[in-house]
Amino acid sequence: METLNQLALGFSVAFTPVNLMWCLVGTTLGTAIGVLPGLGPALTIALLLPITYQVAPEASFILFAGIYYGAMYGGSTTSILLNTPGESATIVTALEGNRMARSGRGGAALATSAIGSFVAGTLGTLGVAFLAPVVVKFALAFGPAEYFSLMVLAFITVSAVLGSSSVRGLTSLFIGFVIGMIGVDLQTGQPRFTFGMSELLDGVDVIIVAVGLFAVGETLYMASRRYAGKDEIVPLKGSLYMTAAEWGRSWKAWLRGAAIGFPIGAMPAGGAEIPTFLSYAIEKKLSKHKDEFGTVGAIEGVAGPEAANNASAAGVLVPMLTLGLPTSATAAIMLSAFQSYGINPGPLLLTTQANLVWGLIASLFIANVILVILNLPLIGLWVRLLKIPAPQLYAGILVFATVGTYGISQSPIDLVILYLLGAAGFLMRRFDFPTAPVIIGMILGPLAETQFRRAMTISNGDWSVFYTHKLSLTLLTLAFIGLLGPHIWAYIEHQRRRGPEHVPGDA
Amino acid sequence: MLNRRRFLMSTAAAGAAGFAALHLSPAFAQDAPQVQIFVPAAPGGGWDQTARTMDQVLRSEKLISGSQITNVGGAGGTVGLPQFINQWKGKGNSMMVAGMVMVGAIIANKSANNLTEVTPIARLTGEFEALVVPAASPFQTAADFIAALKADPTKVPVAGGSAGGSDHILFGLIAKTAGVSATNLSYVPFAGGGEALSALLGNQVAAGISGFGEFSEQVKAGALRLLAISADKPQEGIDAPTLKEAGIDVELFNWRGVFAPPGVSDADKAALVTLVETMAKSDAWATECKNRNWTPILLTGDDYAKFVTEDTARIGAVLRDLGLA
Numbered sequence: 081m082e083t084l085n086q087l088a089l090g091f092s093v094a095f096t097p098v099n100l101m102w103c104l105v106g107t108t109l110g111t112a113i114g115v116l117p118g119l120g121p122a123l124t125i126a127l128l129l130p131i132t133y134q135v136a137p138e139a140s141f142i143l144f145a146g147i148y149y150g151a152m153y154g155g156s157t158t159s160i161l162l163n164t165p166g167e168s169a170t171i172v173t174a175l176e177g178n179r180m181a182r183s184g185r186g187g188a189a190l191a192t193s194a195i196g197s198f199v200a201g202t203l204g205t206l207g208v209a210f211l212a213p214v215v216v217k218f219a220l221a222f223g224p225a226e227y228f229s230l231m232v233l234a235f236i237t238v239s240a241v242l243g244s245s246s247v248r249g250l251t252s253l254f255i256g257f258v259i260g261m262i263g264v265d266l267q268t269g270q271p272r273f274t275f276g277m278s279e280l281l282d283g284v285d286v287i288i289v290a291v292g293l294f295a296v297g298e299t300l301y302m303a304s305r306r307y308a309g310k311d312e313i314v315p316l317k318g319s320l321y322m323t324a325a326e327w328g329r330s331w332k333a334w335l336r337g338a339a340i341g342f343p344i345g346a347m348p349a350g351g352a353e354i355p356t357f358l359s360y361a362i363e364k365k366l367s368k369h370k371d372e373f374g375t376v377g378a379i380e381g382v383a384g385p386e387a388a389n390n391a392s393a394a395g396v397l398v399p400m401l402t403l404g405l406p407t408s409a410t411a412a413i414m415l416s417a418f419q420s421y422g423i424n425p426g427p428l429l430l431t432t433q434a435n436l437v438w439g440l441i442a443s444l445f446i447a448n449v450i451l452v453i454l455n456l457p458l459i460g461l462w463v464r465l466l467k468i469p470a471p472q473l474y475a476g477i478l479v480f481a482t483v484g485t486y487g488i489s490q491s492p493i494d495l496v497i498l499y500l501l502g503a504a505g506f507l508m509r510r511f512d513f514p515t516a517p518v519i520i521g522m523i524l525g526p527l528a529e530t531q532f533r534r535a536m537t538i539s540n541g542d543w544s545v546f547y548t549h550k551l552s553l554t555l556l557t558l559a560f561i562g563l564l565g566p567h568i569w570a571y572i573e574h575q576r577r578r579g580p581e582h583v584p585g586d587a
Numbered sequence: 588m589l590n591r592r593r594f595l596m597s598t599a600a601a602g603a604a605g606f607a608a609l610h611l612s613p614a615f616a617q618d619a620p621q622v623q624i625f626v627p628a629a630p631g632g633g634w635d636q637t638a639r640t641m642d643q644v645l646r647s648e649k650l651i652s653g654s655q656i657t658n659v660g661g662a663g664g665t666v667g668l669p670q671f672i673n674q675w676k677g678k679g680n681s682m683m684v685a686g687m688v689m690v691g692a693i694i695a696n697k698s699a700n701n702l703t704e705v706t707p708i709a710r711l712t713g714e715f716e717a718l719v720v721p722a723a724s725p726f727q728t729a730a731d732f733i734a735a736l737k738a739d740p741t742k743v744p745v746a747g748g749s750a751g752g753s754d755h756i757l758f759g760l761i762a763k764t765a766g767v768s769a770t771n772l773s774y775v776p777f778a779g780g781g782e783a784l785s786a787l788l789g790n791q792v793a794a795g796i797s798g799f800g801e802f803s804e805q806v807k808a809g810a811l812r813l814l815a816i817s818a819d820k821p822q823e824g825i826d827a828p829t830l831k832e833a834g835i836d837v838e839l840f841n842w843r844g845v846f847a848p849p850g851v852s853d854a855d856k857a858a859l860v861t862l863v864e865t866m867a868k869s870d871a872w873a874t875e876c877k878n879r880n881w882t883p884i885l886l887t888g889d890d891y892a893k894f895v896t897e898d899t900a901r902i903g904a905v906l907r908d909l910g911l912a
Binding site: 265271278281399407491 | 636643659662666698741744750774776782786788791800803807808879
């Protein structure tokens with residue numbers, strides 16, 4: 081009841097015309113920057129920080145939260161239509177979403193991602209309002225040992241994404257590890273694979289890798305096949321929005337995606353990318369339409385990850401609002417905005433700034449509604465992009481990818497990396513190596529490494545931390561079951577089926 | 588089509604609002620100078636906030652007519668520094684925000700350029716660091732912590748920011764003063780204060796070292812215990828001794844200041860020193876510092892240049908002890 085009263089208070093703050101206006105501005109701006117690969121919500125909010133000198137705290141946080149949620153919606157649009165992920169959290173969306181767009185179901189892919197984002201965003205925001213204290217307790221139980229075990233589980237789960245040939249899949253995964261290692265090693269401060277270039281000391285941005293491999297690589301491949309007359313893009317087949325069957329396949333994926341995204345988003349080292357990988361792997365495993373994955377595009381593979389990234393965006397707010405813990409770049413910048421108002425975000429924030437916090441939560445509900453209203457009608461317009469003739473469309477994608485990459489840090493080196501990776505992507509496509517595992521390796525590899533070394537530093541070199549901590553042991557056991565379970569199961573099935581033949585004397 | 592038009596118009600309006608907030612200068616200050624501020628870090632961090640707060644205060648005090656802020660981020664400022672030295676040479680109305688982190692990064696990254704090539708104008712602010720432990724920790728005082736560190740440094744994992752950063756440097760200085768070999772220290776670096784904080788709250792590590800502001804709210808709420816601060820003297824409203832009072836002769840401010848490019852005239856240099864000094868003595872600046880937990884530690888001109896040289900030598904020695912340089 082307490083929470084409901086607080087939420088009512090929040091809505092009374094958020095429903096003032098001025099704050100509604102800020103919410104609308106934020107969501108619109110967020111959608112726009114989500115579409116651009118270079119501009120992320122963290123950078124945008126950082127550039128808008130001076131606004132805190134001019135407007136009330138409630139208004140600026142409502143604006144920032146709108147940008148944050150909006151970017152999650154917008155990022156999927158270019159992933160689906162142009163195979164050019166706008167945000168790192170929407171890289172997975174490109175895998176199935178772009179296949180769907182090519183086979184004439186781009187409208188459905190955009191619709192399932194918008195509605196899925198709405199469903200998961202609303203569920204996640206409900207989670208922030210009602211479950212925050214419980215979730216944060218769970219999240220803090222995760223230390224380096226537990227994170228490492230979680231990464232092991234993630235590696236095993238996402239092996240489903242490796243593709244048909246595990247040798248090729250693993251090759252790609254290891255390329256990802258190497259790219260992920262570039263830069264200063266966090267544990268020792270030593271540079272790795274930087275070739276003496278200071279621009280490489282901070283590592284390579286995952287967006288550049290995704291855009292290079294997916295968008296540039298794909299464009300080069302298409303250009304080389306131009307006269308083979310293959311791979312026609314079908315702009316639209318069937319209805320613009322989702323069919324009944326597509327609704328039926330989407331809703332469970334939305335719920336599963338939200339259930340994965342919210343708790344992982346709330347973990348201090350969780351992030352928004354890992355839940356999208358996990359959701360994709362799970363949808364692929366559970367789907368009755370496995371043949372559509374990687375061919376014409378399976379709608380579950382879009383619905384799940386899109387729900388997961390929005391739920392994780394809500395999850396990030398849990399430690400931020402309850403403990404003052406920033407767990408993503410965007411949250412860190414929002415916290416510095418608190419400071420320019422002289423508000424110190426921390427465990428006391430909920431009691432000292434109830435108006436602000438609940439106003440923010442209420443405005444997240446409103447932002448979700450605005451975003452779905454804003455995005456659904458745009459689908460008809462976006463899908464028309466695919467009617468552009470292939471040469472112009474692909475040239476446009478190249479321009480878009482180049483400008484976006486330059487926008488990340490205005491560094492010409494980034495452009496060189498983009499095109500090198502584009503060439504690598506082309507070769508990988510030509511020789512049938514999957515590109516998605518590169519991204520997975522690049523994100524999961526360094527995380528697993530860092531957490532492993534942290535755990536070993538803390539335990540002073542004692543390996544037992546991984547199995548004496550209950551949570552870590554549970555995760556490792558799950559990973560073990562995931563790895564061996566299917567094989568053992570298949571073996572038992574095999575034995576049982578073969579069984580009767582071996583019964584001696586059986587006539 | 589209406590949708591697209593409305594969409595574009597609202598985006599443009601929002602963009603214009605942002606632009607106005609950033610760049611429009613008040614019309615009544617036309618005779619005051621324009622300044623350019625170079626930030627060798629991405630928007631949002633400490634240097635960027637210093638630049639944007641300077642811009643805000645300088646304009647509200649009518650000391651300048653406007654300013655333009657340029658961000659070139661990466662590698663603790665060592666990506667931006669060569670650009671500032673080469674491309675901004677001789678520009679008398681420009682300043683770069685930098686600080687202790689850059690001194691460390693220049694040494695650790697073996698950067699080709701260093702701060703002796705730019706013109707020191709003023710040290711503005713500092714953030715002192717805090718040594719904290721989880722509420723459940725057996726350490727009640729800094730002396731308990733030091734005793735445990737002396738007994739077996741490998742059993743006292745300490746969380747903080749990135750390897751070679753200010754937190755790591757302070758840990759190295761504390762160990763050195765206590766007579767503990769820096770190579771045996773168990774330092775657990777985290778990418779940001781938030782992650783280090785969660786390791787402390789989850790009782791994953793024995794202690795934490797980071798900027799006081801990172802921990803202050805948790806200390807207030809009783810989740811962390813503050814053992815000591817690295818300031819030069821006791822601070823009002825903070826119920827903890829300085830490291831010196833606790834018997835560890837170490838003082839450290841994660842300082843931030845401004846530099847002019849190489850090759851500026853003495854007149855330009857003097858004008859910038861006066862400008863920054865006037866700003867730093869204003870009430871508006873004092874208020875901003877208070878809100879952001881920055882301690883004003885103004886030092887200008889030649890004194891500042893001397894300080895930068897000394898601090899570079901001190902940090903270099905610690906980083907060598909820690910095996911990072």
